[in-house]
Amino acid sequence: MNTAKLRVLYLVAMSQLVSSCSYESFSMTSPFKAVVLAFTGTDAEGRAQFALTERTFRTLTDFNNLDGTYANMKRGGKLKIKNINGSIVSADSFEGGEKPALRYKVKSGVASALDYSTLAMLSAYFQIDEIYSTVEDKLGLAPSLLQAKLPGGKHTILFEPEIKMTGNGSEISAGIKLNAAFSPTDKKFLLFQRSPIEKVPIGANFQVLTHEFGHFVFDYSFYGGNVDEKNRWADDWALSGFNEGFADFVSWSFTGSSDILRSSIDIEDFADERDFAKTSFTFENLNAKEPTACTGQFYCVGTLFARSLYHTWTALKDTVSTKDMASGVIETLKKCKAELDSMSTSILPAEVNRDDLKYPETYQYDGKVAGSFLRAFVLHAPPAWKAELCIAFKNNFGTSGFPTVARTGSCD
Numbered sequence: 001m002n003t004a005k006l007r008v009l010y011l012v013a014m015s016q017l018v019s020s021c022s023y024e025s026f027s028m029t030s031p032f033k034a035v036v037l038a039f040t041g042t043d044a045e046g047r048a049q050f051a052l053t054e055r056t057f058r059t060l061t062d063f064n065n066l067d068g069t070y071a072n073m074k075r076g077g078k079l080k081i082k083n084i085n086g087s088i089v090s091a092d093s094f095e096g097g098e099k100p101a102l103r104y105k106v107k108s109g110v111a112s113a114l115d116y117s118t119l120a121m122l123s124a125y126f127q128i129d130e131i132y133s134t135v136e137d138k139l140g141l142a143p144s145l146l147q148a149k150l151p152g153g154k155h156t157i158l159f160e161p162e163i164k165m166t167g168n169g170s171e172i173s174a175g176i177k178l179n180a181a182f183s184p185t186d187k188k189f190l191l192f193q194r195s196p197i198e199k200v201p202i203g204a205n206f207q208v209l210t211h212e213f214g215h216f217v218f219d220y221s222f223y224g225g226n227v228d229e230k231n232r233w234a235d236d237w238a239l240s241g242f243n244e245g246f247a248d249f250v251s252w253s254f255t256g257s258s259d260i261l262r263s264s265i266d267i268e269d270f271a272d273e274r275d276f277a278k279t280s281f282t283f284e285n286l287n288a289k290e291p292t293a294c295t296g297q298f299y300c301v302g303t304l305f306a307r308s309l310y311h312t313w314t315a316l317k318d319t320v321s322t323k324d325m326a327s328g329v330i331e332t333l334k335k336c337k338a339e340l341d342s343m344s345t346s347i348l349p350a351e352v353n354r355d356d357l358k359y360p361e362t363y364q365y366d367g368k369v370a371g372s373f374l375r376a377f378v379l380h381a382p383p384a385w386k387a388e389l390c391i392a393f394k395n396n397f398g399t400s401g402f403p404t405v406a407r408t409g410s411c412d
């Protein structure tokens with residue numbers, strides 16, 4: 001056999017070896033396409049629908065490393081967590097983390113995952129890609145404004161890091177509470193291992209990721225993108241609620257669904273009480289040691305806030321688009337912290353350690369803080385919204401969550 005024939009045989013053997021290998025990094029060219037678990041719209045009852053479907057990435061620049069203009073994904077690594085507050089975590093440190101090591105095959109230029117982790121990572125990355133590709137259209141916010149607040153100009157998405165709690169709480173409770181989370185100090189998105197109560201995997205769920213992204217937008221607007229963990233508001237109970245409610249409102253702005261958790265979690269009661277368009281409890285119903293009308297602690301305050309914004313939009317929707325609404329809420333939030341920081345103690349009570357209070361003092365304190373926030377919000381909201389905002393805040397928060405003293409000069 002001559003050398004030319006040998007070379008041909010060698011090349012054939014090599015190409016077969018390569019093509020039988022699942023690591024087909026060589027065959028993907030931009031714009032990248034993959035089969036992902038994607039949000040496809042809502043049904044007649046407003047419930048989100050999902051499907052495994054082909055999608056094109058718009059901000060991804062390096063397929064195999066899942067690296068792009070606004071985000072980079074890392075797999076594994078060790079994450080130390082100081083504190084958990086809803087789906088917001090205070091990360092102590094993160095070490096390690098590897099490249100995604102995607103396993104997929106390619107047909108007609110479209111990647112299809114060969115294992116669950118690859119599908120989950122591609123899908124999760126796609127949700128962030130979709131968020132940044134549409135954020136200007138959905139929230140009226142230029143991606144460059146958000147990007148300017150990101151360390152290194154992009155989010156790191158941690159996929160299934162190992163968790164260690166360094167503060168209060170156990171790894172087990174962290175695992176139960178956290179399926180997806182946002183870390184405000186370093187702007188990381190955290191996606192944890194699948195939990196047994198999940199339906200659509202949370203890390204790949206557009207509703208959940210737009211909620212987590214909503215925490216970043218709260219951070220951007222309320223804190224000017226520079227949250228300080230020692231700030232009074234960073235772990236205030238009622239403010240944590242407003243942050244959660246705003247995150248649900250952002251999710252709704254992206255999807256049109258107020259039913260944020262239904263598609264993710266198999267526990268009906270949790271999903272029911274978070275659906276801000278359908279629930280009817282008020283702040284007055286939280287006046288109990290263990291309220292039964294809503295069991296989600298400060299998330300309940302969030303639902304009342306999201307519902308108030310939703311009712312305001314419903315009343316104004318002939319002239320206010322959902323994009324106008326989101327943009328107006330963001331612009332208003334930018335002015336709320338300064339208003340609160342300069343508010344008279346006759347309206348906003350001096351800071352106390354809430355752990356030192358017992359019911360009903362906790363309820364009264366939280367109501368005064370909530371009322372102060374609502375006052376600041378109304379004072380800085382677009383003038384054309386004020387009448388409807390006041391109706392919605394009064395209906396949902398009552399005089400306990402929006403006391404008369406806070407209404408004077410804003411909603412009286």
Ligand SMILES: [Zn+2]
Binds near residue numbers: 087088215247
């Ligand atoms: Zn949250």
